[in-house]
Amino acid sequence: MAKILIVDDDTSFGLMIEGFLKRKGFNTVFVSSYSAALDAIRSSSFDLVLTDYRLDSGNGLDIIPEVRKKDLKTPVVLITAYSDIRVAVNAIKLGAFEYIAKPVNPDELLHVINRGIDKATAAPNTPTQTPVSKYIKGTSRFAEQIDQQIELIAGTDLSVLVLGESGVGKEFVAQRIHELSHRNSKPFVAVDCGALHSDIASSELFGHKKGSFTGALDDKEGHFENVKDGTIFLDEIGNLSYDVQVKLLRAIQERKGRRLGSNEEYTINCRIIAATNEDLRTTSFSGKFREDLYHRLNEFSINLLPLRDRKEDISIYSDRFLKMASNEFNKENIHFGSEVEKIFLSYEWPGNLRELRNVIRRAVLLAKSQEITLAELPPEIQVPTEQADIPVQLREVKEKSEKEMIIETLEQTRYNKAKAARILGIDRKTLYNKIHKYRIDA
Numbered sequence: 001m002a003k004i005l006i007v008d009d010d011t012s013f014g015l016m017i018e019g020f021l022k023r024k025g026f027n028t029v030f031v032s033s034y035s036a037a038l039d040a041i042r043s044s045s046f047d048l049v050l051t052d053y054r055l056d057s058g059n060g061l062d063i064i065p066e067v068r069k070k071d072l073k074t075p076v077v078l079i080t081a082y083s084d085i086r087v088a089v090n091a092i093k094l095g096a097f098e099y100i101a102k103p104v105n106p107d108e109l110l111h112v113i114n115r116g117i118d119k120a121t122a123a124p125n126t127p128t129q130t131p132v133s134k135y136i137k138g139t140s141r142f143a144e145q146i147d148q149q150i151e152l153i154a155g156t157d158l159s160v161l162v163l164g165e166s167g168v169g170k171e172f173v174a175q176r177i178h179e180l181s182h183r184n185s186k187p188f189v190a191v192d193c194g195a196l197h198s199d200i201a202s203s204e205l206f207g208h209k210k211g212s213f214t215g216a217l218d219d220k221e222g223h224f225e226n227v228k229d230g231t232i233f234l235d236e237i238g239n240l241s242y243d244v245q246v247k248l249l250r251a252i253q254e255r256k257g258r259r260l261g262s263n264e265e266y267t268i269n270c271r272i273i274a275a276t277n278e279d280l281r282t283t284s285f286s287g288k289f290r291e292d293l294y295h296r297l298n299e300f301s302i303n304l305l306p307l308r309d310r311k312e313d314i315s316i317y318s319d320r321f322l323k324m325a326s327n328e329f330n331k332e333n334i335h336f337g338s339e340v341e342k343i344f345l346s347y348e349w350p351g352n353l354r355e356l357r358n359v360i361r362r363a364v365l366l367a368k369s370q371e372i373t374l375a376e377l378p379p380e381i382q383v384p385t386e387q388a389d390i391p392v393q394l395r396e397v398k399e400k401s402e403k404e405m406i407i408e409t410l411e412q413t414r415y416n417k418a419k420a421a422r423i424l425g426i427d428r429k430t431l432y433n434k435i436h437k438y439r440i441d442a
């Protein structure tokens, strides 16, 4: 019976979720404070952690690294308010498995929990075998060019750097390259470097020998060993510590790896695809990301535009996500109302394709008839986001919350602007412009 930790400072809501999950056969532990959550995570093991974003002290995002430190595989699901969509996006960047927007729909909750547990148990630290392709091609000129690049590059062994905002499809592009390459019968291993705590990053990537550090109870294969001749996908590469960057560079240059605490070397034969949503060149100039490593990883780069800058793609993706969700929830002949289609085109999609997929999946679940109407969309989406369409008052509210979020993130990162920009999902230049615009003392 899977064991779930539920964290929510709204006790009645937390108990309601607990009751629901118990009825569905889960073993649950409910805590109503941030500190109790940390105690629970440190003192016992869970198959999944479900946390609200807003907690009495700290927040759901702070829980993620704590869970990661304890067990890399435990999925974390974050519950957010609709207005926190950017928080949800950040949660994914920090390694959360998924987010669910309030009001929580029980079917959706159950579905996400089951997917999280299945994923964690199906591949316990072993390479993901290449799945049947779920890659959907966009129809914009931009998407066509990307597909041409993918096809071109797939036949080579060049290292590829995939760039773009969170949720834009970087991992899907990496998988697509792998599927079209001669390595497609070999493993595809995705490593979320953003979720790798610096203390364990080397051991996760390269493996360790029993006794090489406290807690190394057994010999362990690293991802570079278990990927064999397949493709390793290093997501959020900018998060790797300098030490690990040095090891990675050596591994790439010499095509050799070594487990921590071992003298024996193994050969590295895999293809490397890396991804980031920050400008590594800027970071490299400020000495945080090694320039030599950057060039090694970037033998070819693919830059994915955010969805709002390629709106022609929205229609094909929403149709396909709709089909996938209707199959998943056994709802036939479901379609979008014309208002919904219009809103999809005017909304900014800060969470890109991931957000589009989630909004559609939820709408299908909630739909009472065969037509998806505005009632099934999150309120935030129903507000046209083009500045010109926003009444002054609303624009002020939007700007106020943006300013607050920037201040909060700057405080969280102790005014490290590169880090703050990364968490906010914007580039540093945009952050500087906003600091200037809102006259933030930074």
Ligand SMILES: Nc1ncnc2c1ncn2[C@@H]1O[C@H](COP(=O)(O)OP(=O)(O)OP(=O)(O)O)[C@@H](O)[C@H]1O
Residues within 6 Å of the ligand: 092, 093, 134, 135, 136, 137, 164, 165, 166, 167, 168, 169, 170, 171, 172, 173, 235, 275, 277, 353, 354, 355, 357
């Ligand atoms: N080409 C695609 N075809 C079908 N679905 C896609 C495609 N690209 C993205 N998606 C959907 O969007 C989700 C997010 O994609 P993906 O994980 O590749 O984004 P990402 O850019 O790697 O995000 P992050 O930076 O947060 O890791 C996927 O789980 C999938 O549902």
